[in-house]
Amino acid sequence: MSNAFSRAALVIGVCGLASASLAQNGFTYVKATANIFGYGVSTPQPGGGGGGTLANVIALNSGTGRVAAFSSGGQAGWAGTNVNGPDGGNFSANTSIPSVGPISGFNGPLSGQLVGVFIEAGDISALTAPGGMSYPDLASYQQASYTPGLRQVFFIGDGKTGTGSGSLQAFFVPDGAAYLVLGIADAFGFNGQTGWYDDNVGGYETSYTIIPAPGSLAAAGLLGLLAARRRRA
Numbered sequence: 001m002s003n004a005f006s007r008a009a010l011v012i013g014v015c016g017l018a019s020a021s022l023a024q025n026g027f028t029y030v031k032a033t034a035n036i037f038g039y040g041v042s043t044p045q046p047g048g049g050g051g052g053t054l055a056n057v058i059a060l061n062s063g064t065g066r067v068a069a070f071s072s073g074g075q076a077g078w079a080g081t082n083v084n085g086p087d088g089g090n091f092s093a094n095t096s097i098p099s100v101g102p103i104s105g106f107n108g109p110l111s112g113q114l115v116g117v118f119i120e121a122g123d124i125s126a127l128t129a130p131g132g133m134s135y136p137d138l139a140s141y142q143q144a145s146y147t148p149g150l151r152q153v154f155f156i157g158d159g160k161t162g163t164g165s166g167s168l169q170a171f172f173v174p175d176g177a178a179y180l181v182l183g184i185a186d187a188f189g190f191n192g193q194t195g196w197y198d199d200n201v202g203g204y205e206t207s208y209t210i211i212p213a214p215g216s217l218a219a220a221g222l223l224g225l226l227a228a229r230r231r232r233a
């Protein structure tokens with residue numbers, strides 16, 4: 001190995017470690033009753049049936065070009081019985097819920113998935129909801145990466161391209177995001193105005209990592225490390 005090559009390898013290694021040490025890591029339990037449309041300050045239920053509980057709110061370290069990754073497991077149930085994991089299930093073949101105040105709606109196949117939304121700092125109550133993310137088919141839950149906008153509810157699932165398998169998916173954090181909110185998009189039969197949280201049971205154990213302005217090389221390396229750690233676990 002040439003000196004030049006070993007020095008380059010060392011620099012890459014140190015940069016990777018620096019990124020890893022600054023990454024924001026955490027764990028949170030997202031109850032099946034966690035209302036994604038409430039931004040942690042209220043639990044709206046315009047569709048009736050109960051607004052559930054406050055969504056999980058994670059205050060993000062500031063930065064630009066941040067990337068989030070997730071690893072989620074556990075089981076959640078709807079109307080007492082049917083259960084599924086964080087990638088969602090067949091309680092309803094699809095979810096179609098309109099926006100609530102400044103938070104976008106959520107439309108896609110399956111139901112009961114772990115979803116998230118990035119929120120900016122300050123009072124958002126007077127802001128207009130953006131259009132929803134596009135999830136036209138099951139394959140749209142299996143992408144390598146996603147770029148949700150502020151206040152745009154996005155699919156997380158178990159955080160991997162498959163269900164319980166595959167590689168970690170990268171979620172690019174919109175610049176200006178101050179909070180990451182995690183919860184469930186629920187409605188009567190998962191269609192129509194949000195509500196019907198109060199008969200939900202269980203929840204999702206969710207680990208998250210937000211990598212600050214990593215540069216693509218360090219991000220790829222850190223995601224690889226995370227994947228390797230999970231495979232050993």
Ligand SMILES: [Ca+2]
Binds near residue numbers: 141157
């Ligand atoms: Ca998945």
